Amino acid sequence: MNARNIPYYLAGAITVLAAVAGQSAQAQSSTTATGDQPVFSVGPKFQQTAGEAIYRSLCQGCHMPQGEGAKGAGTYPSLARNKKLEAGGYAVYLVVNGQRGMPPFGEMMTDAQVAEVVNYVRTHFGNNFTDAVTAADVKQVRR
Amino acid sequence: MTHENTPAFTRRDLLNMIGTAAGGGAMYQAMTSLGFAAESNFSGPPQLAGAKKGSSVLILGAGLAGMVAALELRNAGYKVTILEYNQRAGGRCWSIRGGDTFTELGGGVQHCSFAKGEYFNAGPWRIPYHHHAVLHYCRQLGVALEPFVQVNYNAWVHSSTAYGGKPQRYRHVQADFQGHVSELLGKATRQGSLDSVLTQEDKEKLLEGLRRWGALDAEFRYRESIATSALRGYEIDPGGGLMPLAKPSRPLELSELLQSRLWRAIAAGQAYEFQSTMFQPVGGMDMIAKAFVRQVGHLIRYQARVTRIEQSERGVTVTFADEARGGALLQEKADWCLCTIPLSILSQIDIQVSAEMQAAINAVPYGSSIKVGLQFKRRFWEEDEHIYGGITYTDLPISRISYPSTRYGASGPAVVLGAYVFEGPNSFEFGAMAPEERVRRAVEYGNQIHPQYAREFDNGVSVAWYRVPGNHGCYGKWTDALRDRHYKALCQVDGRIALAGEHASHIPAWQEGAILSSLDAIRRLHARATA
Numbered sequence: 001m002n003a004r005n006i007p008y009y010l011a012g013a014i015t016v017l018a019a020v021a022g023q024s025a026q027a028q029s030s031t032t033a034t035g036d037q038p039v040f041s042v043g044p045k046f047q048q049t050a051g052e053a054i055y056r057s058l059c060q061g062c063h064m065p066q067g068e069g070a071k072g073a074g075t076y077p078s079l080a081r082n083k084k085l086e087a088g089g090y091a092v093y094l095v096v097n098g099q100r101g102m103p104p105f106g107e108m109m110t111d112a113q114v115a116e117v118v119n120y121v122r123t124h125f126g127n128n129f130t131d132a133v134t135a136a137d138v139k140q141v142r143r
Numbered sequence: 144m145t146h147e148n149t150p151a152f153t154r155r156d157l158l159n160m161i162g163t164a165a166g167g168g169a170m171y172q173a174m175t176s177l178g179f180a181a182e183s184n185f186s187g188p189p190q191l192a193g194a195k196k197g198s199s200v201l202i203l204g205a206g207l208a209g210m211v212a213a214l215e216l217r218n219a220g221y222k223v224t225i226l227e228y229n230q231r232a233g234g235r236c237w238s239i240r241g242g243d244t245f246t247e248l249g250g251g252v253q254h255c256s257f258a259k260g261e262y263f264n265a266g267p268w269r270i271p272y273h274h275h276a277v278l279h280y281c282r283q284l285g286v287a288l289e290p291f292v293q294v295n296y297n298a299w300v301h302s303s304t305a306y307g308g309k310p311q312r313y314r315h316v317q318a319d320f321q322g323h324v325s326e327l328l329g330k331a332t333r334q335g336s337l338d339s340v341l342t343q344e345d346k347e348k349l350l351e352g353l354r355r356w357g358a359l360d361a362e363f364r365y366r367e368s369i370a371t372s373a374l375r376g377y378e379i380d381p382g383g384g385l386m387p388l389a390k391p392s393r394p395l396e397l398s399e400l401l402q403s404r405l406w407r408a409i410a411a412g413q414a415y416e417f418q419s420t421m422f423q424p425v426g427g428m429d430m431i432a433k434a435f436v437r438q439v440g441h442l443i444r445y446q447a448r449v450t451r452i453e454q455s456e457r458g459v460t461v462t463f464a465d466e467a468r469g470g471a472l473l474q475e476k477a478d479w480c481l482c483t484i485p486l487s488i489l490s491q492i493d494i495q496v497s498a499e500m501q502a503a504i505n506a507v508p509y510g511s512s513i514k515v516g517l518q519f520k521r522r523f524w525e526e527d528e529h530i531y532g533g534i535t536y537t538d539l540p541i542s543r544i545s546y547p548s549t550r551y552g553a554s555g556p557a558v559v560l561g562a563y564v565f566e567g568p569n570s571f572e573f574g575a576m577a578p579e580e581r582v583r584r585a586v587e588y589g590n591q592i593h594p595q596y597a598r599e600f601d602n603g604v605s606v607a608w609y610r611v612p613g614n615h616g617c618y619g620k621w622t623d624a625l626r627d628r629h630y631k632a633l634c635q636v637d638g639r640i641a642l643a644g645e646h647a648s649h650i651p652a653w654q655e656g657a658i659l660s661s662l663d664a665i666r667r668l669h670a671r672a673t674a
Binding site: 039040041042043044045046047056057058059060061062064065070071072073074075076098100101102103104108 | 228248249448449484485486487488490491492505507508509510511538540567568569571572574575584607609610611612613614615616620
């Protein structure tokens with residue numbers, strides 16, 4: 001028998017050990033420095049609860065780390081110093097329902113998560129809109 | 144359908160006669176009414192006879208939809224020009240190889256250092272046997288195909304919360320789920336629980352079928368035995384000479400199997416979309432794009448970013464930024480326009496179409512998808528684990544691992560699809576990471592299934608489709624409600640403009656959808672042009 005020809009049950013045993021080791025590695029690596037915000041969610045809904053963590057796990061994929069947006073054949077709007085964010089309800093509406101190519105996230109987030117990430121964006125990237133939106137505001141926007 | 148021993152004048156003769164006299168389109172109509180060909184919406188390339196001499200079509204986008212239109216319209220006698228945003232043709236039909244550099248939105252740059260001959264399909268990667276249009280053009284353009292292994296009974300199905308996180312062989316889960324279900328159904332049948340729906344004769348046949356299908360014993364039990372091992376595999380395989388005797392393997396226990404939810408993975412390959420035989424082009428999916436480029440590449444103007452699409456009674460004018468020359472605005476005019484620009488981008492472009500079509504363009508959100516290609520120093524999945532092609536499924540964020548369906552047994556490095564995630568939080572979470580971090584995470588998670596990862600990993604690349612500059616998303620994500628409201632308006636010929644692409648099809652995210660959409664659009668555009 002070839003040395004590399006490990007019987008599957010032995011390979012499996014090796015895998016068990018690795019999996020156990022891997023799981024603790026996963027538990028470590030899938031949390032940020034703040035400790036309670038997962039890098040990866042389990043299941044069909046986002047599990048990050050803090051506004052910044054939601055932004056880092058989702059929004060920055062298109063709107064980029066500094067909210068600067070991006071330009072290719074089309075454009076991802078910059079969120080930095082964006083006057084459209086003055087109306088908190090507008091941002092809530094976009095996150096819940098999407099717009100054009102942007103998908104709706106209402107079903108993947110709770111009202112509180114939507115409010116958190118909207119408040120984060122409205123108070124960062126050069127935005128300073130201090131009238132925070134609430135989970136109740138988000139609930140009103142949902143249809 | 145019978146081919147031999149037919150009467151003197153068959154339906155086939157009739158169809159041939161209609162085809163000769165009236166063209167393929169008429170033959171297709173006749174075939175449909177006679178009950179043939181209904182399974183496919185592809186009836187061969189469109190018959191575009193009678194184009195007006197000198198009439199022109201401007202095609203926006205050199206993906207498969209755009210290039211197939213260019214090929215057919217040029218053959219029909221139209222003057223064709225294609226504007227393409229990228230520096231390459233193919234769109235989502237895209238393979239990445241060693242030496243390629245890719246800059247994603249946000250500025251992340253990746254230099255791929257795969258070994259010679261290795262590749263990673265960033266977009267589509269498999270072709271069902273019933274995607275007749277794709278297969279037709281592969282045949283016509285000389286694209287060599289090979290089998291794509293979708294289902295591999297020896298690959299893994301894995302749940303981080305079942306069996307202590309230990310991956311299970313697909314064949315064990317498949318055979319045991321089938322066997323246990325057969326035993327349960329047999330029990331219910333024999334106890335008379337199904338008497339209201341089955342006759343005595345039905346019951347006998349059902350039991351006979353279950354015994355065979357589930358490898359049940361004489362008492363209709365699914366038990367450790369040579370018979371069940373003939374389905375799920377042995378503890379010790381049969382050998383030769385004086386080798387140890389074959390030893391049966393022990394089935395997974397029913398309740399634990401049910402609770403593991405691993406059965407979710409075994410239904411995937413039974414779907415029409417994934418049934419055998421599936422294909423892939425030898426050498427990478429973009430062999431299809433390259434084959435089209437050999438035909439129509441000279442018609443393509445690259446690095447043209449479309450900014451405005453206007454039409455009048457006399458023709459179409461498209462304004463574009465010439466990105467090769469600092470973005471200077473230029474114009475291209477034609478009699479007709481086929482626009483294959485993804486809606487994620489087209490919805491941001493000033494286009495003169497009806498309010499209904501504009502509403503449709505704006506209505507469709509784009510789906511999320513990420514892929515990671517990993518090169519390993521050797522084919523440990525083949526050498527150590529006897530996995531030749533196919534897909535391992537896992538509940539880890541990477542979702543699946545797919546092994547190369549080609550060059551089995553080759554020595555040296557090989558590339559695995561190390562993560563393929565669409566929709567759901569994990570695809571967005573991967574997409575929000577820098578490209579190197581996606582690769583690092585894919586290696587980290589894959590190592591839980593293949594402990595060889597840590598030692599054998601060489602290099603990798605990743606593509607997050609929201610960050611692909613020419614696409615801004617993976618595919619048009621229709622819902623039934625959106626289709627009801629907008630799909631027909633999207634697919635109309637609007638004055639001198641028609642849209643095409645996977646987003647204008649009922650086969651979203653598949654190349655077949657892009658090609659069928661395009662063929663249907665140019666057929667109707669041609670009808671209007673020759674009316």
